[in-house]
Amino acid sequence: MGACSSNPKRKYASKRGSQSTFNKTQEVSTIKSNKSLQKQRTNFKVAPNIFISLKSGSILTYYKVQSTLGEGTYGRVSLVMQKSTQILRAMKQIAKDKILVSQRDKMIQEVNILKNLDHPNIVNIYELYQDEHQYYLITEYLSGGELFSRVQQRNNFNEKVAANYMKQILSAVNYCHQRNIVHRDLKPENILFDSKNSDDCLKIIDFGTAKQLEQNSQLKQKIGTPYFIAPEVIDQNYNSKCDIWSCGVILYTLMSGKAPFNGASINDLYKNIKSGQVDFNGDEWKEVSEQAKSFILKMLTVDPGKRISAELGLKDPWIVSNQRIDKINPKNLQNLESFHNKSKLSSAILQLISTQIMNSKEKKELIEGFKAIDKNGDGKLSKEELTQCYMNLYQDEIKCSQIVDKIFRTVDLDHSGTIDYTEFIIGYTEMQNLMAKEKLETAFKLFDKDGNGIITKQELKEILGGLNLQDNQWENVFMELDTNGDGEVSFQEFTSLILRDTKQK
Numbered sequence: 001m002g003a004c005s006s007n008p009k010r011k012y013a014s015k016r017g018s019q020s021t022f023n024k025t026q027e028v029s030t031i032k033s034n035k036s037l038q039k040q041r042t043n044f045k046v047a048p049n050i051f052i053s054l055k056s057g058s059i060l061t062y063y064k065v066q067s068t069l070g071e072g073t074y075g076r077v078s079l080v081m082q083k084s085t086q087i088l089r090a091m092k093q094i095a096k097d098k099i100l101v102s103q104r105d106k107m108i109q110e111v112n113i114l115k116n117l118d119h120p121n122i123v124n125i126y127e128l129y130q131d132e133h134q135y136y137l138i139t140e141y142l143s144g145g146e147l148f149s150r151v152q153q154r155n156n157f158n159e160k161v162a163a164n165y166m167k168q169i170l171s172a173v174n175y176c177h178q179r180n181i182v183h184r185d186l187k188p189e190n191i192l193f194d195s196k197n198s199d200d201c202l203k204i205i206d207f208g209t210a211k212q213l214e215q216n217s218q219l220k221q222k223i224g225t226p227y228f229i230a231p232e233v234i235d236q237n238y239n240s241k242c243d244i245w246s247c248g249v250i251l252y253t254l255m256s257g258k259a260p261f262n263g264a265s266i267n268d269l270y271k272n273i274k275s276g277q278v279d280f281n282g283d284e285w286k287e288v289s290e291q292a293k294s295f296i297l298k299m300l301t302v303d304p305g306k307r308i309s310a311e312l313g314l315k316d317p318w319i320v321s322n323q324r325i326d327k328i329n330p331k332n333l334q335n336l337e338s339f340h341n342k343s344k345l346s347s348a349i350l351q352l353i354s355t356q357i358m359n360s361k362e363k364k365e366l367i368e369g370f371k372a373i374d375k376n377g378d379g380k381l382s383k384e385e386l387t388q389c390y391m392n393l394y395q396d397e398i399k400c401s402q403i404v405d406k407i408f409r410t411v412d413l414d415h416s417g418t419i420d421y422t423e424f425i426i427g428y429t430e431m432q433n434l435m436a437k438e439k440l441e442t443a444f445k446l447f448d449k450d451g452n453g454i455i456t457k458q459e460l461k462e463i464l465g466g467l468n469l470q471d472n473q474w475e476n477v478f479m480e481l482d483t484n485g486d487g488e489v490s491f492q493e494f495t496s497l498i499l500r501d502t503k504q505k
Helices: 023-028 036-042 103-113 149-151 161-179 241-256 266-275 290-299 316-321 332-337 344-356 360-373 384-395 397-411 419-428 435-447 456-463 471-481 492-499
Strands: 054-056 063-071 075-082 088-095 125-130 134-140 192-193 202-204 337-340 502-504
Touching: 036 290, 036 471, 063 088, 075 290, 088 435, 103 125, 103 134, 125 266, 149 241, 161 202, 161 241, 241 290, 241 502, 290 316, 332 337, 332 360, 332 397, 332 419, 337 344, 344 419, 344 471, 360 419, 384 397, 384 492, 397 419, 435 456, 435 492, 456 471, 471 492, 492 502
Parallel strands: 054 125
Antiparallel strands: 063 075, 075 088, 088 134, 125 134, 192 202, 337 502
């Protein structure tokens, strides 16, 4: 936790509310160039999951519990505030003596699945702690409430709004299914708004029952919430299409205010689900379009082989005809085109800022841009999608192809062959916003675990706990920050790395 060095503790100056970056020339000139450092830089794959690992210690050292958000059989979910940054987060607390080994494994499975997902409509995971008695899973705090609660509060709920909600849900589901991940418990309680503003995005939470499927394999365990469970799950022989059935139940309930299947007992309910008889005869359906009803039936098809997929669902006429036109800001496209970062560590810090520090309001336009370019809704950007986007700007195929090739060299940080959501956010946003002084201060505090104003190598290794590096590699990574070689990193050294190595011409 940041062992103290023999040098005096150094505090960095704080100017709250400043929205400007430092003067790059002045800052960088205070640090001597180190040519040997360039040769020693450690190459590692940059992705949000490098910040997630199981840590041990008292959670109360770092977080203050604000209130209880929910209670469960094995623990509770609390609203907590990170002490050093004042950022609100959600904490799932699980008592070790109340869970079986299989349930502990399920929690670890949830972490392993979530930490590798990077999508605007899926909750972000930040940290995992344990002490002698508890596990603590720290995720982003979604303050907007559950899907149905917000719908009931709206005075203007209509098919266009419903289609926007379903597009977001299906986009996240499609992203998971492309990675052979099945959620298995999609229901309104597991779909939350990120904030209380009227036009915010939905996020899927609770991947505790999620499962990674082997190619062409079937699942056997009966799991999920009865009203939203698919017929084939009842028969204990199913695949990812079970999530689509749940989406159909959600949409039916959104449009009518009641579930499509009921029963006096659980057996009656399951019998009605397996019959697949969907009723559109009530008064509540008189004003609902035939396109909407048709789409619901495509999702509530009993035979999973004939049931629509998430990918095709995003192209359904009802979704397409009701979708909002997401805007692409030409200035942001130029940001993406000119983005360049020479340091893996600097790129990792920018990812930390974009995932854990930027708020939903700041990301709103960026998310719209991402979704406007992501034509097939798979939650990642291909070269073809980006090229088409730049063609609309420049009308020059050769120029656009060269631009996109350059973007992939500089923005595709994990070398996956596509631009992931967080990679896009970093390149697409204005650098003066991403690297505003208060954001850099907050990022520094996330590294400086003990709050003494310096970062040690041990603290660096803790926050980058998802990296598996050798001792000499850690030394090289730390040397990128510790430019004067005194064994500790000041705020000035921390910011100088980012300002020196990140450019947006």
